[in-house]
Amino acid sequence: MDEMTKDQYLIEKNGNKYEVIIGLEVHAQVLSESKLFSTSATIFGSEPNTQVSLVDAAFPGMLPVINEFCVKQAVKTGIGLNAKINKKSIFDRKNYFYADLPQGYQISQYKDPIVGEGSIVLDLPSGHKKIGIERLHLEQDAGKSIHDIDPSSTLVDLNRSGVALMEIVSKPDLRSPEEVNLYIKKLRSIMRYLGTCDGNMQEGSLRADVNVSVRKLGTDKLGTRCEIKNVNSIKFMQMAIEYEANRQAELLEGGKTVDQETRLFDTKKNQTRSMRSKEDAHDYRYFPDPDLLPLEFDDVFIEDIKKEIPELPDQKKMRFIEKFKLTPYEATILVSDLDTSKFFEKVIAKSDVKLSANWITGELFALLNEKNLEINQSPISPENLSKLINLISDGTISGKIAKTIFEIMSKGDKDPNVIVQEKGLKQESDPKALEDLIQKVLSSNEDKVKEYKNGKDKLFGFFVGQVMKESKGKGNPQMINKILKEKLNG
Amino acid sequence: MTIDLKTVKHISKLSRISIDDQKAKKLEKDLNSIFKWIEQLNQLNTDKVEPLTSIAETTLRLRKDQIESKNIREDILKNSPKDNKDYFVVPKVVE
Amino acid sequence: MTNLLDLSLVQLVNRIKSKDISSKEVTVTYVERSKKSKKLNSYIEETFESAFKQSEKFDMKPDFNKKLPGIPFAIKDLFCTKNVKTTASSKMLENFIPTYESTVTQNLWNEGAILLGKLNCDEFAMGSSNETSNFGNVISPIDDNLVPGGSSGGSASALAAKLTPATIGTDTGGSIRQPASFTGTVGLKPTYGSCSRYGIVAFASSLDQAGPMTRDVKDCALLLEVMSSFDPKDSTSINFKRPNYFSDLNKNIKGKKIGIPKEYRVDGMPSEIEKLWENGKEYLKDCGAEIIDISLPHTNYALPTYYIVAPAEASSNLARYDGVKYGFRADGENLIDMYEKTRSQGFGDEVKRRIMIGTYVLSSGYYDAYYLKAQKVRKLIKNDFDDAFNKVDAILTPSTPSSAFKIGDKSNDPVSMYLNDIFTVPVNLAGLPGISIPAGLDKNNYPLGLQIIGKPFDEQGILDIAYSMEEKINFKLDINDWWMK
């Protein structure tokens, strides 16, 4: 038992261990030109209320008309999640009053969503873990309430009002903040591969409601859950879970109960707090939207979308392992992000696979990390990285020199061949010239040669270093090794 | 089923319509007489009946993903009760 | 020359086309009479000056290919009209000026019609007597203190009093046919999906339909032809081949099978309505139609079903009136307080009552018992009609269970008010076309109407039947202009 629970994420209170049960409701903005039920634009960061149609602002007599592309995007995502696609689904109204909800209801899907059960596979250090998807449905986003411009009022910007969202609901299969991290990243990766959501969390294209409950280790019954609303970064999700799980465990330890409620994560205090008072318990009065008809499509519609599905991360990973003999670890890293995999495939189109994988996951990732850049913002283009790797492969430069050149390339995407030319960094591989250098080093260190021959093997490294120094770092290390060995042992 | 005063107040809260006690009592009376009449529906057995959600017996038409509504901010804000050229303005909301 | 006011819409169109009269003459005549008819309280907003300008513009460059060339129209204030105040008879929208036009009114203007003004109605179309308007009762030109019916009461009153040559209304549970019946005029509710709902202030989305209100059946066919169109902006608008209702209008109904539903013979129905219905059957037989007894077994459940479905949809449709974006706003200490005060002061009692009914039937714990139940019964009612239309081409019923009543007679008893729509509501629940035509007078000389219900999209069929009956009935509305004296 102890062995089994060793890697498990548990909350300990007074020596009692609590398991943490997490389910996510991810809201992913559908990549589309226009909104779900109106023809206004969806561009992020536009001037307030400039992307608002009469429909979005719920003027009297305005009616919703659904965007075909958003429907296809939802179906596509459903296919990417290995989920059941429902050929008939219904749009419902979720009724509540809020300043940024102009209709007084959100058009969503309640009983009959467009996508049913599916799953996502996480790559944990201990192996695979399948996380169940409960459903995916289409709904409208709300507008934005701004509380900090005007001290006496709240301002409302409806630019987001009516933007299409996919709400992807997981089963309560997640057990730790780390699993949540991997889940979000995997989901994001799948949607980016599909081109259905850009997954940009800073811009709010991906947010999640996090459902957290705890239960004493070894018990089966799910505890009362709290929903932490609208968390917009993985870090905050993890912090919120950590805080919330501890809070709930503490309550239970103190003999109290957990109230089922909606909470908010306060990013300044790193705490969750209750969001709505209890007397205001919501009753959303869902009912089918009478302005819309049932959404129905046939198998041909689904088959046509299937034809557009690209190779997805899990398939790509298998291909990388089988075809390129990458380790599962390397493959996982290289496919996790669509842009990374594209970058990698561009590099290996003309270069050695193993070296390319090493350089991308090593030097390039370190560089991007240091500069806090995404791979599509990489200061080194895949073309030039490929050239650099080829210079190593064909012996023109050593790995060490390559690092120097990489450093120069990172400051401006320069062709490594040009750098080698300009700085005279070409590796010395002429056996005659190397022999001369080696002879010079051996002649000026006759005492050491003697010691070596008397059995002090360690000195070999010293000779290599001296020769390298003489060559100003440009000597081909393999050849130096070879010739030195011949001279000393001969 | 009778509707009591507490229920009337709860419905008024959900509807976001404030009512005073006198109005609430009048509504209690009206709603009870209306629902007593409505409840004749319970005489019908509808266990095997599919609910009718839409009278138009077709399916949803899909529109192309095209931007047609341009920036009409002025039109959108023109009728708003509190003047502001960029935003709708409501009393301060504390979350 | 006959009085311009006595010409039907079709006659006016012909006279304008033959250049006998100008659009300006017609417009001036109707404006003058409207100005002298304030007592009826039919208008909420008058656009007389702009109507003059437009009629002059029309006369300068007349286009006689239009179907409504230079004809002035006053219309129900539920249709949004660009740059003209649109209130739905509510304090909530008392200063609301749309920047857009409803599809149905746009269709009118596209055919050359000119806006005279906006007509009073029940607040958000909720009412059967036009007593719920924030702008006061409308009086029927038939008699002092008589309701014109509702919710299109201002439209019916203005039409019967000849303040507009024809008009348009909306019908959710009878709001065109009942006032038409009360005022001796013709009113048609089209099949659900025939006329676009875009730009019409919504009451109950699955029931609302706009339709023509006219002096005779020919006018009705012409106006329906203009109003009905497929509209991509309304997801429930249906793309079917629309006939030329007007030019296809035909009195030959020989061999048509007309159903008489026994369930419409309700308790306490006045004998004069019974008589009216009998006469109707005779007229039809005279025209060569065959009368067949049918059954619509769930008729009695239609009204309770309606009073669940309509308020449920309304409670949600009217949530947008929250004081944030347009319309009335009351001051509040915070957002919720502002909402509650705005909606409490901005809506009238009947609207509030229906919002509360709707909220209740959708609320958790009651949805299945009320809303879902109502949807199931609605299905049964629809099935009744489907079965009936396997046997008959159309159905004949009285339009209302009584003639018009006095103002205040029913306003304190919501259920008795609701019962007035007993014959019209099933038609909305089933999404069918229905027309009310004047068919006689009661002992007080108040008009009574007969309703013809058709198969889905068979507006032509019921228009043809109405057209042939109209000739036999030969109804004359005798109004003595008492309100102008």
Ligand SMILES: [Mg+2]
């Ligand atoms: Mg949620």
Ligand SMILES: [Zn+2]
């Ligand atoms: Zn959601």
